[in-house]
Amino acid sequence: MLKKLLKIEEIEKIFNIKIKDENIWLEALIHKSWLFYHHRSDLPNNEKLEFLGDAILQMFVSLYLYKNFKELDEGKLSLLRSNLINRHRLGDIALKLKLDKIINISPILDKKGKLTVLGDSLEAVIGALYLDQGPEITQKFIQEHILQNIEEIIKKGEIKDPKTYFQEIIQKKYGFLPEYKILDISGPAHQRRFKVGIFLKDIKLTEGEGTSKQEAEFEAALKAIKKLEENNFEEF
Amino acid sequence: MLKKLLKIEEIEKIFNIKIKDENIWLEALIHKSWLFYHHRSDLPNNEKLEFLGDAILQMFVSLYLYKNFKELDEGKLSLLRSNLINRHRLGDIALKLKLDKIINISPILDKKGKLTVLGDSLEAVIGALYLDQGPEITQKFIQEHILQNIEEIIKKGEIKDPKTYFQEIIQKKYGFLPEYKILDISGPAHQRRFKVGIFLKDIKLTEGEGTSKQEAEFEAALKAIKKLEENNFEEF
Numbered sequence: 001m002l003k004k005l006l007k008i009e010e011i012e013k014i015f016n017i018k019i020k021d022e023n024i025w026l027e028a029l030i031h032k033s034w035l036f037y038h039h040r041s042d043l044p045n046n047e048k049l050e051f052l053g054d055a056i057l058q059m060f061v062s063l064y065l066y067k068n069f070k071e072l073d074e075g076k077l078s079l080l081r082s083n084l085i086n087r088h089r090l091g092d093i094a095l096k097l098k099l100d101k102i103i104n105i106s107p108i109l110d111k112k113g114k115l116t117v118l119g120d121s122l123e124a125v126i127g128a129l130y131l132d133q134g135p136e137i138t139q140k141f142i143q144e145h146i147l148q149n150i151e152e153i154i155k156k157g158e159i160k161d162p163k164t165y166f167q168e169i170i171q172k173k174y175g176f177l178p179e180y181k182i183l184d185i186s187g188p189a190h191q192r193r194f195k196v197g198i199f200l201k202d203i204k205l206t207e208g209e210g211t212s213k214q215e216a217e218f219e220a221a222l223k224a225i226k227k228l229e230e231n232n233f234e235e236f
Numbered sequence: 237m238l239k240k241l242l243k244i245e246e247i248e249k250i251f252n253i254k255i256k257d258e259n260i261w262l263e264a265l266i267h268k269s270w271l272f273y274h275h276r277s278d279l280p281n282n283e284k285l286e287f288l289g290d291a292i293l294q295m296f297v298s299l300y301l302y303k304n305f306k307e308l309d310e311g312k313l314s315l316l317r318s319n320l321i322n323r324h325r326l327g328d329i330a331l332k333l334k335l336d337k338i339i340n341i342s343p344i345l346d347k348k349g350k351l352t353v354l355g356d357s358l359e360a361v362i363g364a365l366y367l368d369q370g371p372e373i374t375q376k377f378i379q380e381h382i383l384q385n386i387e388e389i390i391k392k393g394e395i396k397d398p399k400t401y402f403q404e405i406i407q408k409k410y411g412f413l414p415e416y417k418i419l420d421i422s423g424p425a426h427q428r429r430f431k432v433g434i435f436l437k438d439i440k441l442t443e444g445e446g447t448s449k450q451e452a453e454f455e456a457a458l459k460a461i462k463k464l465e466e467n468n469f470e471e472f
Contacts (some may be wrong), residue, residue, distance in 0.1 A: 045436070059292055077287055
């Protein structure tokens with residue numbers, strides 16, 4: 001049973017490692033859709049390792065971006081990071097790595113569902129790699145497989161005007177426009193600070209701050225786009 | 237000038253370290269509100285280090301929770317993490333550490349604004365600590381100062397029924413109720429999978445999946461609460 005679920009040779013080949021703790025890898029390679037399908041509640045699923053791996057991935061990607069893109073501001077770094085590790089891209093990378101050969105998932109998923117599961121499971125695998133092999137090997141893996149083609153992503157991901165971009169998305173998605181409301185103005189006349197919120201039908205999505213209304217709106221729109229991107233433009 | 241902005245002795249005392257790279261600490265200890273107030277655009281602000289420090293903090297907290305709370309599922313781990321590192325708590329910890337003695341912020345902020353800035357700057361400081369002193373010292377700092385009183389937080393943060401809890405928050409905040417809609421049902425009759433979305437006035441906040449409608453709603457509500465918690469219940 002274990003042998004069928006845990007393809008040790010294949011894992012060691014894909015990651016170029018010698019496995020130390022088989023239990024960690026067993027946990028990483030069982031997706032909950034497999035357990036649903038096989039009615040097995042006695043085995044672990046990889047959601048907790050996905051929780052851990054997601055944070056590890058964010059950390060090493062952030063560290064790389066901070067060190068290598070000194071000229072970009074925080075907003076651009078965030079956009080770039082969410083472009084690098086969004087669910088679609090992780091799914092594609094997982095497929096390229098042939099994780100579908102080692103991860104146990106339900107056979108009844110459609111193509112899109114399978115890609116999502118593979119992307120999520122890549123995060124679980126990164127969690128397992130960290131626990132089993134340590135930070136250096138994990139960092140190297142992330143650099144080789146997640147941080148490749150980064151210049152290309154920078155070109156595609158560059159957004160010149162977040163307000164216009166966000167407005168277009170919302171118009172298309174809901175058929176109405178986002179509203180900007182001033183939430184607070186503080187400071188003396190020559191040093192005003194503005195706080196602005198973006199609202200969709202009275203529901204506040206994000207806030208931005210700045211020395212002008214425009215600057216605050218810009219920040220609020222940038223944050224809203226980030227949230228959408230992180231959720232594949234499906235939800236906030 | 238540098239000496240006034242960078243209080244080396246105080247920093248070394250607070251963190252019990254010997255500073256290696258003064259530039260990293262200078263960057264960590266200038267908040268943009270100080271630059272606004274003093275009309276200085278020639279100096280860096282700490283937003284990029286906050287971006288990095290936030291990811292570092294998430295990672296070490298996730299690692300600690302994964303290793304020490306085996307009995308909790310992914311949803312509980314996420315809730316616990318956002319309880320540990322929400323903005324309010326980080327602001328309080330920063331004040332306890334006396335970061336207000338070393339961080340340069342605008343003198344015209346009110347008490348709440350100051351706490352927010354201090355909490356954000358604590359993340360920047362964690363970024364600086366990592367870059368200047370390495371992962372071990374950073375991990376130790378996080379364990380000593382962020383991961384204390386964790387049992388108490390578990391007790392307070394325990395949410396028995398996320399649907400009821402979420403409904404109460406939304407009712408209070410907006411005066412109407414969240415709606416649950418089934419987005420997808422798949423699989424054969426004996427192995428159904430449900431996908432459910434939570435909507436506020438037709439705006440989808442989150443999705444949940446499960447073997448029953450109830451399970452999917454539970455997950456969607458849990459995710460929605462997490463989002464609110466991460467944003468101090470102010471926005472999604």
